[in-house]
Amino acid sequence: ERLSNDFQFIEVGRCDPDKVPARLRKKEFGEIYKPFKQERAAEQSHRCLHCGNPYCEWKCPVHNYIPNWLKLVSEGNILEAAELVHQTNTLPEVCGRVCPQDRLCEGACTLNDGFGAVTIGSVEKYIADTAFALGWRPDVSKVVWTDKKVAVIGAGPAGLGCADVLVRNGVKPVVFDRYPEIGGLLTFGIPEFKLEKSVMSLRREIFEEMGIEFRLNTEIGKDISVDELMEEYDAVFMGMGTYTYMKGGFPGEDLDGVYDALPYLISNANRRLGFEAQESDFINVKGKRVVVLGGGDTAMDCNRTAIRQQATSVTCAYRRDAANMPGSRREVANAKEEGVSFLFNRQPIAVIGEDKVEGVKVVKTQLGEPDGNGRRRPEPVPGSEEVIPADVVLVAFGFRPSPGDWFESQQVATDDSGRVLAPEHHDFPFQTANPKIFAGGDMVRGSDLVVTAIAEGRRAAAGILDYLDV
Ligand code: FAD
Numbered sequence: 001e002r003l004s005n006d007f008q009f010i011e012v013g014r015c016d017p018d019k020v021p022a023r024l025r026k027k028e029f030g031e032i033y034k035p036f037k038q039e040r041a042a043e044q045s046h047r048c049l050h051c052g053n054p055y056c057e058w059k060c061p062v063h064n065y066i067p068n069w070l071k072l073v074s075e076g077n078i079l080e081a082a083e084l085v086h087q088t089n090t091l092p093e094v095c096g097r098v099c100p101q102d103r104l105c106e107g108a109c110t111l112n113d114g115f116g117a118v119t120i121g122s123v124e125k126y127i128a129d130t131a132f133a134l135g136w137r138p139d140v141s142k143v144v145w146t147d148k149k150v151a152v153i154g155a156g157p158a159g160l161g162c163a164d165v166l167v168r169n170g171v172k173p174v175v176f177d178r179y180p181e182i183g184g185l186l187t188f189g190i191p192e193f194k195l196e197k198s199v200m201s202l203r204r205e206i207f208e209e210m211g212i213e214f215r216l217n218t219e220i221g222k223d224i225s226v227d228e229l230m231e232e233y234d235a236v237f238m239g240m241g242t243y244t245y246m247k248g249g250f251p252g253e254d255l256d257g258v259y260d261a262l263p264y265l266i267s268n269a270n271r272r273l274g275f276e277a278q279e280s281d282f283i284n285v286k287g288k289r290v291v292v293l294g295g296g297d298t299a300m301d302c303n304r305t306a307i308r309q310q311a312t313s314v315t316c317a318y319r320r321d322a323a324n325m326p327g328s329r330r331e332v333a334n335a336k337e338e339g340v341s342f343l344f345n346r347q348p349i350a351v352i353g354e355d356k357v358e359g360v361k362v363v364k365t366q367l368g369e370p371d372g373n374g375r376r377r378p379e380p381v382p383g384s385e386e387v388i389p390a391d392v393v394l395v396a397f398g399f400r401p402s403p404g405d406w407f408e409s410q411q412v413a414t415d416d417s418g419r420v421l422a423p424e425h426h427d428f429p430f431q432t433a434n435p436k437i438f439a440g441g442d443m444v445r446g447s448d449l450v451v452t453a454i455a456e457g458r459r460a461a462a463g464i465l466d467y468l469d470v
């Protein structure tokens with residue numbers, strides 16, 4: 001009777017899954033959100049209004065059929081919901097965990113007008129996790145195999161999105177990655193408290209059962225040349241991400257104790273996963289005063305990893321104010337709860353120290369005129385310099401593309417900032433200047449999100465299928 005109530009959203013408020021209390025979770029790396037129980041998932045799904053023109057679907061980069069699977073969950077029909085969510089999304093269990101829903105699907109929910117958006121992300125995670133636990137697997141039994149095969153460079157969300165669509169259409173994907181596990185930044189960047197590593201290893205098994213082949217620990221351009229791939233395969237997809245670290249361009253950046261964010265996070269992931277080559281590769285901030293520079297997702301992950309490694313203190317300095325932080329609001333709130341101190345409107349101008357870090361010199365900023373992206377530019381306030389004492393500085397200023405050595409010989413064109421030119425609106429979407437090579441994800445759009453990388457990988461696969469005429 002309760003489930004037949006169309007006004008459920010009035011009686012039942014938005015309720016997120018339970019969180020492990022901050023005092024406990026800051027001592028461990030496990031995921032902080034507990035799974036939804038069946039009843040809670042059904043109740044929360046039933047809050048959906050089933051809008052005629054669902055904005056959530058439009059705002060979701062893979063255009064998930066959100067109200068339809070919410071309805072299935074409210075009826076307890078999880079396996080059908082799993083089938084449906086996999087029609088549009090390659091990694092629903094991952095997106096449910098790491099999408100900034102407040103800026104995407106949930107941000108567009110009509111119930112934001114005073115009632116609180118439907119917990120779309122948590123339900124998506126619930127669908128996939130529950131279906132897998134029940135033994136559900138994507139059904140590829142009706143796939144008619146062609147004789148075509150495609151090399152996918154990079155097992156991040158873009159490469160996986162592409163391989164998923166190819167295999168469902170009978171084209172054999174062989175995915176190469178230089179790392180020992182699939183996932184790209186999902187495994188080696190995003191820490192376990194947001195996305196537990198067993199999620200990706202289970203997904204690898206599922207993909208392998210579907211017919212996707214992975215060749216890990218294999219770097220293209222080093223272990224295998226692109227020329228070989230071009231000869232052996234009918235097409236090539238590149239989803240290689242962005243791995244050139246942005247620098248601040250101020251004195252002291254090379255001092256002992258200053259680390260780029262990603263090597264820090266990767267060293268922690270390698271230790272946790274048992275992939276560490278030698279003990280000295282591990283960057284340990286236990287007992288250190290840590291200053292993190294930046295305000296995006298990467299900075300938040302550094303903050304919270306440092307807390308879990310038992311840093312004495314963690315201070316995050318960001319040059320704009322809280323409202324202008326690019327990181328997910330949910331993760332900023334989680335970082336605060338776990339004990340990270342935020343210093344807003346502070347621009348670093350130097351790292352101080354003799355032969356190792358002793359502090360970071362910052363200047364206060366005020367927001368000036370909007371820049372080219374419409375975001376207000378931070379301007380230094382003269383005479384407001386101060387030094388934040390530090391033993392370790394983690395620099396999280398973002399990433400630039402890292403074009404492959406072979407781009408020129410293969411006529412793969414890039415723009416001035418190194419992003420691969422692979423237009424979405426093209427006869428064959430995401431085709432590069434070399435007709436046989438397609439590309440998507442961060443290396444095409446610049447550092448962005450997991451779900452946009454998946455969306456591009458999937459659309460590029462559709463372009464490849466057209467190009468191969470299958
Ligand atoms: P990647 O995930 O970078 O994958 C590229 C893969 O290509 C890697 O595995 C790499 O090893 C492989 N590769 C590269 N060159 C070669 C080669 N020559 N041979 C073989 N393999 C190669 N997004 C969110 O939506 N939510 C978040 O919470 C979030 N948090 C983030 C936290 C951090 C610390 C970082 C760095 C990013 C975060 N992002 C987040 C962004 C998101 O992870 C990326 O946008 C997304 O992973 C990009 O996917 P991709 O497939 O294009 O590239």
Ligand code: SF4
Nearest residue numbers: 060095099104105121
């Ligand atoms: Fe929302 Fe991301 Fe899921 Fe789309 S993929 S419905 S944006 S959580």
